Amino acid sequence: MTALLRPGTGAIRACHLTIRHTNSRPVNVELINTGTELMLGRVLNTHQQWICHRLADLGYTVARQVAVPDTGHDIEQTVREALSRADLVITTGGLGPTSDDITRDLIAKLLGRKLHEDAAIVKHIESFFKARNRPMPASTRVQALVPEGAIVLHNPNGTAPGLGMRIEDRGSRIEDGKAAPTPSSILHPPSSTPKWLVMLPGPPRELRPMFNDTVVPLLQRELPLTEPFVCLTLRTTGIGESVVEEKIGAQLKPLVERGLDLGYCARVGQVDVRLAARGQRGTELIREGEVIVRAAVGSHIFSSNEEDIESVIVQLLTAHKQTLAIAESCTGGNITHRITNVPGASAVLLAGLVTYANEAKEKFLGVRRTTLDAHGAVSEATAREMADGARRETGADFAISVTGIAGPSGGTTSKPAGTAFIGFASAMETLAVKVFNPYDRETFKQATSQQALELLRRKVLAAG
């Protein structure tokens, strides 16, 4: 089902073109996230982003996402409404053993399906607790209840399985506020296409593998796409969204008129350009689009494979068998944290030295007291000496450094909060550049880190 286009011989390097088949009418998906903690703003809804992203890459469109509290009425009403519109409804949460886990029960009632205990699930729950040397609480047994006709989605990372239910639409409808319908009654509007309802557990560590391992195959089997779907995301940095749009928008217009779906997504220090298309000529549209984007902003593109810039750098350094040292002040460890988020970073990173105090800059990086006195800690000269020192003291091939004023306090007229210097050192050269990121503290750290990583990426590429 999946074809991955490999880099061509020309300028096109399409590395993330996933080919899927789609119906001429797209499959309409709705997502329902249950949880009172969501409504109280106690947690971020990471399920929405993760599930929507996965589905979009597979060629399925999430038309609506709804979050509701763990109350019977809200969940019931939302599921009923979604089933009246969508081909596939996915719910998250409410499958656990506690008293506010009511999704399974409510949906069984709504659809008029009886619950029965599944012996295989009971066995799984028992062995799950046994493997952890913990007694099995009686309350967990409720997770073995399965509505009649439902498919059990195995949960190797927890006790609550997911559930998939095929719902035949025979023309009747479920009215809000009415009693539960009989098992044979169904949903509005009338249609002969079956609908699917998939219930997933709340913990991301359980939901994500379950989605990949069981929901994706279910989708491809039961709600298959019949038309090719292609998408490609080109990630850029060092260039604003409006500038990217200005440079490529007009040129891509004829392709958009021929069916190319063009989207921009801006985050701190990064603008993603997403090209998507359906139909037999989708691949051609994407390839033509990619040529235009690369010609216009190619030097800013660091990934065509949805990788973070830190992953790209770790891969480059690993491939070249080169090592890295990082000297940070105002970014406070964020660059090192990002690099070490990449599995395998230990093969390239020797050390990250967060020299917050001036004394630490002198002691660990050998920055000279005379430089600090003459130019200040936030200066081009200090950034250069920090990068040089990090390289010298660790023996790394490359070093980057950052010194600046994160704010909110600490700024001066000549060096306002947001000012930073980024240094770079290699066997070939030492340099430093000034940047200005007058944002809140965390955005400043993220933006400045991104600029330092981009400088490093370009230098590593050039040294290649």
Added chain:
Amino acid sequence: MTALLRPGTGAIRACHLTIRHTNSRPVNVELINTGTELMLGRVLNTHQQWICHRLADLGYTVARQVAVPDTGHDIEQTVREALSRADLVITTGGLGPTSDDITRDLIAKLLGRKLHEDAAIVKHIESFFKARNRPMPASTRVQALVPEGAIVLHNPNGTAPGLGMRIEDRGSRIEDGKAAPTPSSILHPPSSTPKWLVMLPGPPRELRPMFNDTVVPLLQRELPLTEPFVCLTLRTTGIGESVVEEKIGAQLKPLVERGLDLGYCARVGQVDVRLAARGQRGTELIREGEVIVRAAVGSHIFSSNEEDIESVIVQLLTAHKQTLAIAESCTGGNITHRITNVPGASAVLLAGLVTYANEAKEKFLGVRRTTLDAHGAVSEATAREMADGARRETGADFAISVTGIAGPSGGTTSKPAGTAFIGFASAMETLAVKVFNPYDRETFKQATSQQALELLRRKVLAAG
């Protein structure tokens, strides 16, 4: 309107009790987030968490949150449905100058209100560009359009103002798919209470100050609460959600029966216990609840003011005029990054040394080669020497260290991935403890960092 209960003389230290007045019927709020990038999973919906959290603390309940793409039909349908149920509907996004910014226009049409250009907004946009020495694009002028009768919510951080509209409900209804109603027609169900529709711009840097400065006063004036609302969040660490629930659930049950609203929110290494209550006896309920929670899990509570543990530590160290050094290996800079996220961290943090390579542990922290050879880099002995070294080399009052195996690779039978040692050093003592966090790489880093910070918090408190 707000009363902050100060620490009492007894065991109760209620620092975050916000008193609000509420109607006997709670104000029903719905939130609509527009944006195709949300549906494609390209961005996290941080608006949901932020707005829901702010509203919950003010005593308002978000009953439903919906995300829809930037298409006319979806936005129109969702706004219509929300207005038929809620007292207050808040939309985010779609107020900018580009072609997919259609919220303002759609809602004006839906409510049958004409748009007129507001001279003050035009002036604001002009001066916004002038201050930045940039030409004003003609397209931005659309942001000065205001539906008749709408209140303009000033945007000092951007060009698109927010809009607030009072909608009188006179008994008629807007039907899905019908033509736009006349200005005098309104919403279902019939009621004499006015509804409010508030439109906010998408960028968080614009939305958040606007919400605090204009939406909160509007709410308190137009949809005031008439009954006291009180809430208190106690943040714990080092104890699992099910254990917290086991220790306090049964004891709190009588209070829950008297009207206490009890909620748990678990994230990596942290469980929040939220107590909320309405009515004249709300404060009493919360105080009684807090006594029970503190008696049961008090030593695990690090904040009753919704602070992060890193903020608590920076405050403690600042108050005691003490300094900190951090030596990290497997957490890769995450601890230092978290500490430096706190404004004012530079007053307490001297250095964070991310000694990923063994050579870096020796060079920067003075860990002995014999220790590394005899015990390995992931060992109690190495963690102790790292903490000692960080303290000695920087002259800090306290040092913490972490060495372990983040995974996915690098584990052995005796030290599987997830194993880590946390070290601590002060003038009084040096120690190290073993922890086991067998999670994915980023969760491992976050969980291990949290445990190291909690060890530090307890030691600083004890030394205090």
